[in-house]
Amino acid sequence: MESAVLKAVDLSAYYGDNLVVKRVNLSVPEGKITAIMGPSGCGKSTLIRCFNRMHELTPVAKIDGKVFLRDEDIYQMNPITVRTRIGMVFQRPNPFPMMTIWDNVIAGYKLNGVKLSRSESSEIVEASLQKAALWDEVKDHLRRRGTFLSGGQQQRLCIARALAVKPDILLFDEPTSALDPKATAHIEELMTQLKKAVTLVLVTHNIAQAGRVSDFIAFLYVGELIEFGPKGQLLTTPKDKKTEEFLAGKFG
Secondary structure: OOEEEEEHHHHHHEOEEEEEEEEEEEEOOOOOOOEEEEOOOEEEEEHHHHHHOOHHHOOEEEEEEEEEOEEEHHHHOOOHHHHEEEEEEOOOOOOOOOOOOOHHHHHHHOOOOOOOOOOHHHHHHHHHHHHHOHHHHOOOOOOEHHHHHHHHHHHHHHHHHHHOOOOOOOEEEEOOOOOOOHHHHHHHHHHHHOOOOOEEEEEEEOHHHHHHOEEEEEEEEEEEEEEEHHHHHHHOOOOOHHHHHOOOOOOO
């Protein structure tokens, strides 16, 4: 198994007294795409929100267990640092509506009070938009608001914004569910390019998507990690009956 960049140890997550993630142990391999798959409402999004300390932003939320980024316990780190090193791309594109494309990309620096020179900003904006496969489409419109872009372009802008602060990991929470098939294909292609530079964790209920882009798959069911392994093995010879039934479309 490749070295793990992120490790959950006996991780449980609650909303009030409601236990939604149950003692999950998972090692995320570095430089790969790990898909977290399972039926709606099984705790996938809650699990990855624990990976960058967004779960605790919900007032009644709490966790048990530990999450390590390399060898550091993220719950002993500054949450802002955690969210810089473990970025997140959400279900619906969410560029900051009052900001230009340029300002959206470097928003992470501004929000953290990091002062950049004009040339540093230019370099980061261009490099991040290049990595997000958006530069050629927007290079002449950097001073326009991000909201003038199409849905797929807005999602790539959000990816550029997350990449700009040079994270170790990017979490994708159903990143294509609001997009049309063409924009979805674009994002999937982009994800396979990005894993050369950053580790990706993808939440998806779409088995075909997990099959297309992931290297490893974790199958979650009612908050429990049922099975985890290389994509080929999990999709063709699952070890658990529940995984088999999910893949056969018996529930979802």
